[in-house]
Amino acid sequence: MTALTDRGQSARPARGADSRRLTERIFRIRESGILAVLIVFVAVTTIVQHRFLSSTNITFVLTNTTIFALLSLGETMVVITRNVDLSIGSVLGLSAYVSSNLFGHHHGISILVVFAVGLAIGLACGLANGLMVSLGGVPSLVVTLATLYIVRGIDTLIVGGNEVVASTLPSGFIQIARANIGGVPYLAIDIAVLVGLGAYYLRSFRSGRELYAIGSSPDAARLAGIPVATRISTAFVVSGAIAGIAGVLWATEYQTIDSTAGTGYELQVIAAVVVGGVAIFGGSGSVVGAAVGALLLSTITSALYVLGISPFWDQAIAGFLLLVAISLDRAIAVRLLAALRLRSSRAR
């Protein structure tokens, strides 16, 4: 992350510049590697099927990526601290139904209120997760697996056999997902900005850096006086809040909401995060990488559709990419370590 900062600095010791270049290169590999995969993938698909790069399809892919990328932003903040949030799919489902259902029961309700309700649901779930993990000392894998089922259970209880249908939703609400400028959805731009802000926060603020510190070494974080419990709770609250908002966006996009909305989505998001170069055991990675990971995975889905290949391959390829990402990560780590060791021994 250091590598991102003012590259123009001139007055620096030579050796420092040297290893800066190295870390910089490694950092770049992480995100540029996946960007390269994305470009190659788009190129190959376009050669086979020109329709793929049509503006309609681009709009389609970007629309599909928005919620996905938004969720990976929240998930990344949690994963960086060496935790995981498995409950986001269920939180999204609950928020999607409860918030969009308001339109049918309270005629003329403000869209802002609907979003606030979704946000509140997300905040509550995130806070519950965060407190159980940080104060209860229960592994997040277990806590959020439990809340995954509990929240989905509550959702099923509320929804029953009902569903929200498009006809009950005001056009202004549906328009949120559709509005675009030159084929690029406004929502995609908003989320790109949000991801940018997230990246800036994680890079330039003490509390952001502390999330990395906690994931890198929880013991050292405690010794350094970092408020570990507060930081971890906050990461879960942010992830929950984002899942709540994503639920409302889900409703604008799909317009038909039953009790299964978002089922299993958490695993896709975690896949995107890992493919995007975020270390699953915390301490490194960026929200930009995770967002590009999400873009790559939804591009693949769309490409397979355009090429007329069975959607079975979609999941197989996502799994394969996950393995590639992890092995690449491992290979880079090993080589980086060797390079750094060599460097420090040479310095002596």
Next chain:
Amino acid sequence: MDPVADMPVLSLRHAAKSFGAVRAVVDGTIDLYGGEAHALLGENGAGKSTMVKMLAGVHQPDAGQIEINGQPVTLNNPAAAQAAGIAVIYQEPTLFPDLSVAENIFMGRQPLRAGRRIDRKLLREQSTELFARLGVPLDPDRVCRGLSIADQQLVEIAKALSLDAQVIVMDEPTAALSATEVARLFEVVTTLCGSGAAVLFITHRLEEVFEICQRATVMRDGAHVLTTKVAEVSADDLVRAMVGREMPTRTQAQHGTVSGQTVLSVQRLTREGVFIDISFEVKAGEIVALAGLVGSGRSEVARAIFGIDRYDAGRVLIDGQPLRKVSPAAAMAAGIGYVPEDRRLQGLVMEMSIQQNVGLASLHRLQRRGLISSASERSFATDWAQRLSLKYGRLTDPVSRLSGGNQQKVVLAKWLGRQPKLLIVDEPTRGIDIGTKAEVHRLLVQLASTGVAVLMISSELPEVLAIGDRILVMREGRLTAEFGYQDASEESIMAAATGQFEAQAS
């Protein structure tokens, strides 16, 4: 004399700390003066580390007090110690491997610019400045992963410097360093002292004390023995103060007659960077004690013999037959039993019952058609519990409910149940009360008298002298001395373990 130097920056007075029944520190007393490096010496278990942890705010003393610049202070946690100006550099620092050196130094205290954003330029400059003051070329922008232990310590020292620490405690910093790294560390220590900080330096290497320390304090059995100016004493004086214990009485009868048949033969065993050219034999009925300081490679040799760790050269013979490398199963089949150093983590399955733990290494004998018979497991465990006079409630109680000494008996029972030819025991009486200690000793002697070969690793010299028939001493991965039980003394063993042996011999 500078008048400021008359007043200690930090003084610990009559501090005491117990962990359950174990009295780790009885009388911890030390005065640290600004601008001086002060050595803290003592055998393993003398209470040095506990004293460090009291200063670090990790443990709170049960009695006694800590004063900083004459003011009594309470250090409830590491943050309080840090705020009081005490920085502790551990042998293996805890850093954030994924973050840069500069961030590691300033985590939570990064310099800020407008909008509470981190000022990365200033962060880098301040780190560079710290390393310039320490006189070491370390790049503040590189990630900590891959830094050598020596460099990691420097990062910690830079952090101490950035906190304006008055007292810098170094807990065996040189144990894992090469000679050049030690030299560089010493320059840094001199720099720190020059800037007026007090350095508490813990080491096992006496030559280091004479090289950089002005004062030395010796601890023995948790109590303060001696504080002196280094210039006024010799290495022998310090060794004598560290050991200075009554010799335990030994009876001739305790040393069984050695049958003469070699059970274990280790030939030129080498593992790069860990131990070099280790050759020795253990005969049936003989107890060979492997002495030396912690980290001298004793346990690693034992682990290599038992097949847990690999080795690069040399071989291990049991009854003249070469033993397969890196195979604990082969070692067990050849008749070796291994009681590890850390019984809670490596010797026992803490959640399982006493009888299950006892039977664990003998499952082949307790099974019938592939199923473990609970009845035979119980009778097997009952038999061994009686033989070792184990004190327990029920055999089905989890082994975690037993006292340390009785847990160790369970580990011993587990291996004795296999009727081994060779039993390797690593620190068999660590953390065990005195009564049970004697029982374990009696047990090992008894075992040897039935013809079992015993290889015992121990840091406790009285124990080594009490039951060892032969005593081998390791220092920094090499065998440096061998004594018969008649010729050994605590002083001679300690001298060989700390490297004073060569000096004395010449």
